[in-house]
Every structure is written in C-alpha cells, then in structure tokens.
Amino acid sequence: MARAASTKGPTRIQREKTEAILEAALEVFATYGFRGSTLDQIAAQSGISKPNILYYFDGKETIHAELLARLLETWLEPLEHMSDKGDPVEEICAYVARKLAMSRDYPRQSRLFANEVLQGAPRILDELAGPLKALTDEKAALIQGWIDAGLIKAIDPYHLIFSIWSTTQHYADFDVQVRTVLADKADDRFKKAAAFLDTMYRATLTP
Amino acid sequence: MARAASTKGPTRIQREKTEAILEAALEVFATYGFRGSTLDQIAAQSGISKPNILYYFDGKETIHAELLARLLETWLEPLEHMSDKGDPVEEICAYVARKLAMSRDYPRQSRLFANEVLQGAPRILDELAGPLKALTDEKAALIQGWIDAGLIKAIDPYHLIFSIWSTTQHYADFDVQVRTVLADKADDRFKKAAAFLDTMYRATLTP
DNA sequence: CATAGTTTTGACCATATGGTCAGAAAATAC
DNA sequence: GTATTTTCTGACCATATGGTCAAAACTATG
Numbered sequence: 001m002a003r004a005a006s007t008k009g010p011t012r013i014q015r016e017k018t019e020a021i022l023e024a025a026l027e028v029f030a031t032y033g034f035r036g037s038t039l040d041q042i043a044a045q046s047g048i049s050k051p052n053i054l055y056y057f058d059g060k061e062t063i064h065a066e067l068l069a070r071l072l073e074t075w076l077e078p079l080e081h082m083s084d085k086g087d088p089v090e091e092i093c094a095y096v097a098r099k100l101a102m103s104r105d106y107p108r109q110s111r112l113f114a115n116e117v118l119q120g121a122p123r124i125l126d127e128l129a130g131p132l133k134a135l136t137d138e139k140a141a142l143i144q145g146w147i148d149a150g151l152i153k154a155i156d157p158y159h160l161i162f163s164i165w166s167t168t169q170h171y172a173d174f175d176v177q178v179r180t181v182l183a184d185k186a187d188d189r190f191k192k193a194a195a196f197l198d199t200m201y202r203a204t205l206t207p
Numbered sequence: 208m209a210r211a212a213s214t215k216g217p218t219r220i221q222r223e224k225t226e227a228i229l230e231a232a233l234e235v236f237a238t239y240g241f242r243g244s245t246l247d248q249i250a251a252q253s254g255i256s257k258p259n260i261l262y263y264f265d266g267k268e269t270i271h272a273e274l275l276a277r278l279l280e281t282w283l284e285p286l287e288h289m290s291d292k293g294d295p296v297e298e299i300c301a302y303v304a305r306k307l308a309m310s311r312d313y314p315r316q317s318r319l320f321a322n323e324v325l326q327g328a329p330r331i332l333d334e335l336a337g338p339l340k341a342l343t344d345e346k347a348a349l350i351q352g353w354i355d356a357g358l359i360k361a362i363d364p365y366h367l368i369f370s371i372w373s374t375t376q377h378y379a380d381f382d383v384q385v386r387t388v389l390a391d392k393a394d395d396r397f398k399k400a401a402a403f404l405d406t407m408y409r410a411t412l413t414p
Numbered sequence: 415c416a417t418a419g420t421t422t423t424g425a426c427c428a429t430a431t432g433g434t435c436a437g438a439a440a441a442t443a444c
Numbered sequence: 445g446t447a448t449t450t451t452c453t454g455a456c457c458a459t460a461t462g463g464t465c466a467a468a469a470c471t472a473t474g
Contacts, residue, residue, distance in 0.1 A: 013441085013451070031326055035243030038431060052452055054433065111325055114380070118318055118325070119238055121383045128387040136388045153410070158389060159403035163374045166381070170373035173321070176328045180335040181343045182365060196366035203360070203410045220421070220471090245461060259422055261463065421470065431460070440451065 018056050020046050022070075025063045030111040033119060034064050065123065068116065071109050072127050076135050078102060079161075088146040089205045096164055096197050103172035104190045110172035136161060152205040160204075167197055225263050227253050229277075232270045237318040240326060241271050272330065275323065278316050279334050283342050285309060286368075295353040296412045303371055303404050310379035311397045317379035343368060359412040367411075374404055 010018075024046030028037045039060055043050045057063045078098040082091050103110055116124050136158070143157035171178060171193055179186040217225075231253030235244045246267055250257045264270045285305040289298050310317055323331050343365070350364035378385060378400055386393040 011441095011450080017451090033240050033243050033322075033326075035239050036241070036326070039433085040431070049453060050432085051434080051454085055451070060432065114321070114325055115240075117381050117384050118321055119240075119243070121387075125383070125387065128384055129390075132384075133388050133390065153406075155406055156399055156403045158392075159400050162377060162381075162385060162388075162400070163403070163407065166373040166377035167370045170369060174324050174369075174373070176332070177324050177335055177339075178369060180328075180332065181340050181369075183336075183340065185365075192363055193366050193369070196363045196370070199360075199362055200370065200407070200411045204407045218420080218471095224421090246463085247461070256423060257462085258424085258464080262421070267462065415474105417472100417474085419470105419472080421468105423466105423468075425465090425467105427462105427464075429461080429463105432458090434457075435455090436453105438451105438453075440449105442447100442449070444445100444447075 014056070017048065017052075021048060021053055021056055021063065022067060024048075026067055026108050026112060029064055029067060030108040030115065033115040034060075034123070035119075067112060068124055068127075071113060072124075072131065074106075075109070075113065076131060079135055079139055082139055082142070084142055084145070088143075088151045089202060092143075092152075092160075092164075092205060093198055093201055096168060096201055097194060099164060099168040100171065100190065100194055100197060103168050103170075107172035107175060110169050114169065114173045150207060153207050155204065164201075221263070224255060224259075228255060228260055228263055228270065229274060231255075233274055233315050233319060236271055236274060237315040237322065240322040241267075241330070242326075274319060275331055275334075278320060279331075279338065281313075282316070282320065283338060286342055286346055289346055289349070291349055291352070295350075295358045296409060299350075299359075299367075299371075299412060300405055300408055303375060303408055304401060306371060306375040307378065307397065307401055307404060310375050310377075314379035314382060317376050321376065321380045357414060360414050362411065371408075 021042065025037075025042045027045055028041045031037075032041075037060075039050050039053060042063070043053055046053070053063075057066070078095060081098065082095045085091075086094075116122075117128075121128055140157035140161065143152070143160065146152045147154050147157070171190065178189055182189055228249065232244075232249045234252055235248045238244075239248075244267075246257050246260060249270070250260055253260070260270075264273070285302060288305065289302045292298075293301075323329075324335075328335055347364035347368065350359070350367065353359045354361050354364070378397065385396055389396055
C-alpha cells in the first residue's frame with residue numbers, strides 16, 4: 001500500500017509519482033471540470049497507468065480534493081498581504097498586480113477554481129463560507145477604515161474586491177477569448193492589462 | 208421524424224418539446240459544462256424521456272450547439288447598442304448597466320458561455336474569432352475615437368472592454384461565491400454592484 | 415370512426431468510465 | 445545474493461452513457 005509509513009516519510013518514488021499525478025490532474029480538471037474529467041485522461045497526461053494512479057490515490061474524488069486543498073493554501077495569500085502599513089492606494093494596486101501575476105503564472109489553478117465555483121462549488125463551499133469569507137470581511141473592514149479616514153474615495157469595499165477578483169482572473173479563465181480578440185496584439189496582454197488595471201483602480205480610489 | 212415539414216412550420220408539440228428540452232439543457236450544460244452533462248440529466252430535468260429527446264435532436268452535441276447559437280445572437284447585443292450618438296461616459300456606463308442586468312436576468316446563459324470558454328471554447332472559437340472579434344474591434348475603435356477627441360481619459364479600449372465583461376459576468380458566473388461572501392448582505396448585490404461599477408467607470412473615464 | 419401521420423416508449427446495444435485484484439516486476443533491506 | 449517490501453500492470457467488473465429501433469400510443473384529418 002502507498003499512503004505511507006507514518007514513521008518514515010514518503011519514499012522518493014511516492015513523492016515523484018503523486019506530484020506527477022497531481023500535475024496531470026490539474027491540467028485535466030482545470031480544463032474539463034470534475035465531472036467532465038476522466039481517470040483515463042489523467043493517466044494519459046501523466047504517463048501513469050490508471051491502476052497505478054489508484055494505488056496512490058483513493059479515487060478521482062480524492063485527487064480533486066487534494067488539488068483544491070493545495071489551491072486554497074496559496075489562493076488567499078495575495079489578499080492576506082494587503083496591510084494597513086502602506087499607502088492605501090498603493091496597497092490595493094499592489095494587490096491587483098499580485099493577483100494579475102497569479103493569473104499569468106498559475107492559470108490552471110485559476111481555471112480549476114473557476115470550474116468549481118461555476119458548478120456551484122459543491123466541494124469547496126465550506127472553504128468559501130469559512131476562510132474566504134473571514135479574510136474578505138477582514139480586508140473589507142480595512143478598506144472601510146481607509147474610506148472613513150478619507151484616504152480613498154467612498155466605494156463599496158466588497159464590490160471593489162469582487163471587481164479585482166474578476167478583472168484579474170479573467171485573464172486566466174477567459175484566456176482563449178482574450179487572445180482571440182486581441183489576435184496579433186495578444187503577446188503583451190499581461191503588460192497592457194497591468195497598466196490598464198493600475199490606471200483604473202488609481203482613478204477609482206484616489207480621493 | 209421530427210424536424211419538420213418545410214412547407215408547414217413545426218407543430219405546436221414540436222415547438223413546446225424542443226423549447227422544454229433546450230430549457231432543461233441550458234440548466235444542465237450551464238452547471239456542468241458539455242462533457243460533464245448527460246442526456247439522462249436533461250431527460251430528468253425536462254421530464255422528457257431520453258429516446259424522445261433524441262427524436263427532437265440529433266444528439267447531445269446538437270442540443271449544445273443550438274444553445275450556443277441562440278446565446279450568441281443575444282450575447283453581443285448590449286455591446287452593439289453602444290453608439291457614437293450620446294455622451295461617451297454615459298454610453299459606456301449604460302453598456303455596463305445593460306451587461307450587469309444580463310448577468311442578473313440570464314445567469315445560466317452567462318455560465319454556459321463561461322463553461323465553454325473555460326474549456327478552451329472548442330465549439331465556439333469561430334464565433335469568437337469572427338463576430339465577437341469584429342464587434343470588439345469596431346467598438347474599441349469607437350472608444351479610441353473618443354479618447355483622441357479628448358472626451359474620455361486615455362485608457363486601453365480592449366482592456367476596458369475586458370474589464371466590463373469580467374466585472375459584470377462575475378455576478379452570474381461566481382454567484383455562489385458572491386452570495387457566500389456577502390452572506391446576509393447578499394440580497395441587494397445587484398443594486399450595490401450597479402452603483403459600484405457606475406462609480407468606478409465614471410472615475411476611470413471622466414477626463 | 416377510420417386512417418395516416420406524429421409522438422412516445424421500453425428494450426436494447428456499444429462504448430466509456432471508475433474502480434478492483436491477483437500476481438508480476440522492481441526497488442530496498444539484510 | 446536473497447528476502448522483503450514497494451511499485452506496477454493486465455485482466456476484469458459493474459455501472460453510466462450516448463444512441464438505436466421496432467412497435468405502441470397518440471393526434472389530426474377526412
């Protein structure tokens with residue numbers, strides 16, 4: 001059996017294979033969603049046979065759950081960084097830039113999340129209602145504090161955060177559309193997007 | 208056989224059943240995407256037996272194609288309305304409002320589209336590269352004209368349009384997340400969103 | 415109501431899919 | 445090298461799924 005000895009950690013092979021499986025599964029689940037993905041696709045993508053995949057993971061569900069768990073660890077991080085130390089406008093714009101960079105560097109994670117939420121977030125709702133809501137409430141309160149202090153314009157903090165999530169994730173989730181519409185101008189889309197979003201949020205926030 | 212007499216139009220039953228099937232299919236495809244949806248789900252949702260569904264449509268693919276075709280007819284309409292007749296800021300803000308209203312009134316269509324694009328737009332890429340790109344190019348040029356005339360601030364027209372698409376569709380595609388984060392404050396989310404977006408785009412555009 | 419045309423269904427099929435298992439192959443321990 | 449443990453695979457299974465078909469049920473029309 002895999003899922004290894006509690007005394008000694010996982011073997012090298014266990015680490016390598018589970019990583020390879022998760023890497024392939026991310027590719028597949030991010031593209032087709034949970035129901036639309038098959039173990040055979042993950043097997044083909046990873047070059048690991050289906051029974052061997054099931055030697056390392058209890059089943060399709062377990063692989064997906066592991067990916068979501070890892071995702072959420074890093075997903076909230078950029079927002080956590082937003083603090084009351086710096087200038088409010090700079091803090092928010094830096095958050096926008098970090099979030100956009102994540103869409104550029106981890107588009108599959110973004111799509112995995114998008115697929116899950118689009119389908120009603122059946123396996124992640126608790127995380128949304130728990131950690132995500134808690135963090136959002138906290139940061140919304142921080143933004144409200146800035147507004148009350150007259151440091152930024154009066155806008156709804158929650159919808160500001162929603163707009164940041166949507167505009168930045170759009171470049172990962174709708175990448176095909178963005179590239180198709182931009183056609184030959186698509187190469188520097190992330191640079192242009194960064195510039196546009198910076199301009200927009202400065203205009204929106206600067207009192 | 209259904210798919211009816213070319214002389215006489217479709218019968219009442221044909222119209223009712225095809226509509227019922229498409230209505231149910233929209234519900235299912237919007238939630239699970241093409242690959243994740245099954246004819247049995249559509250059958251259960253519509254109360255029409257699977258063989259009977261296949262009497263009206265050639266197959267799963269055909270139903271999906273019909274939905275996408277109908278979707279695109281109406282999807283581009285709000286943007287088409289944006290004209291050079293009125294004040295630029297008002298024209299763009301009106302477009303934002305119309306697009307947000309579509310997320311509120313037709314969330315399933317938005318999710319159907321999102322699922323399709325998320326999965327690489329395999330059955331809709333031509334429409335993106337054709338009509339959608341053409342319309343976007345046209346309206347981007349219109350916006351650029353306003354910029355050149357000094358009527359709005361200098362921003363990238365394409366990324367402005369992307370931001371409008373993403374912020375408005377977010378309220379349909381990520382509805383679960385929005386409602387979860389807002390919790391008891393979720394009821395007037397569309398009103399609040401409209402106000403926020405209006406404020407943001409006025410700040411972004413007004414010279 | 416009888417007939418022709420339309421609509422619906424139960425039974426069925428081929429393939430896909432998630433998953434199991436006994437044993438082979440490979441790695442590790444001694 | 446041999447014994448032991450870990451890793452891997454081919455063959456297999458039960459169920460799900462897209463789709464077919466002949467015949468039954470229904471509807472409209474003369």
